[in-house]
Amino acid sequence: MKVFLCLVALFCAPSIFASDDFDLEAHMKNMGLAYKHSVEATQLPEFNTAIDEFITLVKRSKSATFHKQAEQSLQGLDKVIAKAELAKKLANEKGLTAAKGPLKAIDGLRKQYHKLHEPPGFWELLFGK
Helix, strand or coil, rough: CCHHHHHHHHHHHHHHHHHHHHCHHHHHHHHHHCCCCCCCHCCCCHHHHHHHHHHHHHHHHCCCCCCCCCCHHHHHHHHHHHHHHHHHHHHHHHHHHHHHHHHHHHHHHHHHHHHHHHHHHHHHHHHHC
């Protein structure tokens, strides 16, 4: 009986840790909230906490399974991480105002890369691309 339980645990373990169970939509909402907190921050410690959380969430989202254009999606996440780290560096060296440029660029990247995963519209379904 112990052998049977060990075998069941062994074969079920990969499915427990699989990235397919990763809820990317919920994770993206948390990323958006952390981003919003970093943009709205008025004090450096508050900004650092928010941007650190945002960076952590973006790095975690790289483990998700992207079914369409995965390579481009991962490149986009890398660009977002780079901009967020730049924003943090500028904020710590020059103040929160200096971080606004990279933060605005993150929003532009979000819009650009979300287009990769938008569902097709009515006319596209009807006539194709």
